[in-house]
Amino acid sequence: MKYKWFTAAFLSLCLIPAAGMLVLPEQQAAGNEHLTPKPSLWNAQTGWNAEFLGNLTDYVADHFGFRQELVTANAALQTRLLCTSPAEDVIYGTDGWLYYAKTLDDYQNHAMLTESEAQQLAQTVKSMQDYCESRGARFLFTIAPNKSSLYPEHMPARYLTEDADGSYERVLPYLEQEGVNYADLFSVFRAHANVLYYKTDSHWTNRGAALAHDYLMNTLDLPHTAFTDADYTTERSHSGDLYQMLYPKGTQKEETQVYQTSFSYVNPPRSDEDILMQTTQENAPNGRLLLCRDSFGNALHPFLAEDFREAIITRQMPYPLEQVQEGDTVIIEIVERNLPNILKYSPDLGNKTEP
Template sequence: MHLKRTLFALLLAALCLPALQAKFGLLPIRPLEGWFVVSPHPELSYEALRNNEYQPKLEAYLQDRLGFRSALVRLNYQVAYSVFDVIRAKALIRGYNDVLFQDWPIDSYYGRDYVGDTMIRQWVRKMKVVQDSLTQRGVLFVFAIAPNKAAYYPEYIPEAWRGPRKTSNYWSTVREMQRQGIHLLDFSALFRQKKDTVSYPLFPRGGTHWSGYGTTLAADTLLHYLEQRGHFDIPDYRVNGRDIVDTTRGYDADIATALNLMVKPQPFRMAYPRLEYLDPKPGQKKPNVLIIGDSFVWSFIDFYDFFPRLFDPKSTFWYYHRRVGWPGQAPLLQNVGTGADVSRLDRKAELEHRDVVLVLYAEYNLNQLDHGFTHHTYPFYERLSSTDSARVGVITQEIRADWGLMSRLHQEAIASGENFDTYIREKALNRFEAEQ
């Protein structure tokens, strides 16, 4: 009888503990990490109850906040990873030698997301107009391609994800930019060139971005390139040794962290240079730079402080050409939905009062070209002959005569925050480009 009561008490405690943990936080539990959305508390209404919408939303809300949930999820994921070689996190892949990948960089490496020569050629032609127009206004334009971990470590891609290599957005973009004379800084080629000569990893085992060591290599190359092209002398910094460690810093375990394991995979031995930024000398200049790009930019901003320390304080980062992400905003995914909306800025004025406009996207993000930067900037500087202008005018009238199309474009313009007449003009120019 005593044993039964003890077992019953233990069972009752086991049932009550999650609720008590959720309410009072009895034990410190590490929350889950990575990109996911916690279910909000649903709004109670008669319609939601009648349509059976409230109940499942409430269940999801309570489930996300169940006591010890994150610890149990980590235990489940750890067993799957260590015993069954299965990754529970979405879109993450365990390669050979425990090197971790995301799936879309692998697809990019094999050319599975190729957008086609025609689209890339039209995009680069418009970019050349933007570059030349900014040059006439004393603004240096540079397009930089950050490397793809899958292209850097193809030997670690698991067999199930391999396949024939086709024409990729990267190779087509590089070829077309070189042909048309775009100021191109190809970090992808640089990293592959350095792979067999560097002493420490340029990509971490458990991260998707360039390592801290790789960041310093990229920054040194970028700064010298800007000095050469822009004809100005940026303040100096020096390296005062390196920390050689078996742990990671900054973003060097971003994929491993997103696995939500109890014990992260062992990283490579990493090197983290110790930097000292020197006071500007007479004649040196901190350039005013507008950066448009993806998450690879953050390593220059809040890992090693290259941009805050060496660029003018008025410099700005447009994260994916959507939000103003720096200065004053949180990095990476946490800044989505915060900061000024780029579409509401006077973008032409923002471009033309800079010393440098730097566009930097990872190799695997080229399937989205430059996420609308050239598309929205080209109309500021388009230079068409009288014959071409007349043809664009005819196309514009054809678009305006199609009421169904006009209704759809009106909704798209509202959703994107664009002026309606400007949006129609862009569509006419795109159709004109397709005819060329």
């Protein structure tokens, strides 16, 4: 009899996640996580979905009831007992440091760009610069360093590095050779005594973004607010993207810096991840900014918006350089790990040189 009760209890526990899918709200992605969308058996354009069962399996695996609670509990056990991360995209380092697994090739100097691709990338950026300058705009290109490139001391020792050039090291001399207006944030951050990236996030802190802002504006030789010298307050309110991926129901927060700004959004953004944002600042010393950015622009763009009367902040790729007007300032920011995207999504500039 006791075995029947045990079997019934075991089956009931197994059914709880499935039952949870029927009564609980749909699971939301945590951090940089990408959840499988609900599959469709029939598509008006392609007909019957031959992969439906496989898609359904992936969907259930990403959306079963109490998934985030169970994932968090499992991650807590593995990180504390085994000092390893069960999340595919998160590397668990020493002292609780987390790193984005998609930066591992760069860290180990497994260049994702060949020499010819690195040269082609620099030439592509130079063509974008020429295009913008032909329209009477200033142009600046910058690469945001991967966290592991600046702070490798907490990476697990099992990840060995090769004595070779990574993608950034391959691209840099070609940028110089092509005469690209480039702001080298690697040198600026490496020269700074303080840690300017979050411990449980893949991005720079607001203090780091302020340093990047000041260096970009100094490189452009434009008037600006020196945020590295500005006052700020601190609050423990930042939830790291890597922490959310590893512990989706975790509550740990990191300290972040809060600066005072007075720019306004034309339309309030839903989040910092919006494809397009526009800002205005009546008292700014400069005209219009076109900032082509990735997720590192989440913390960077508020500082830049403070210096321009109008700012267009976009994640669109290919970069919408056809919007460039005379007198604009164009800044292209891309993180180190995404450098190949410039070749993958290079803009079609054609032969146009006039607005």
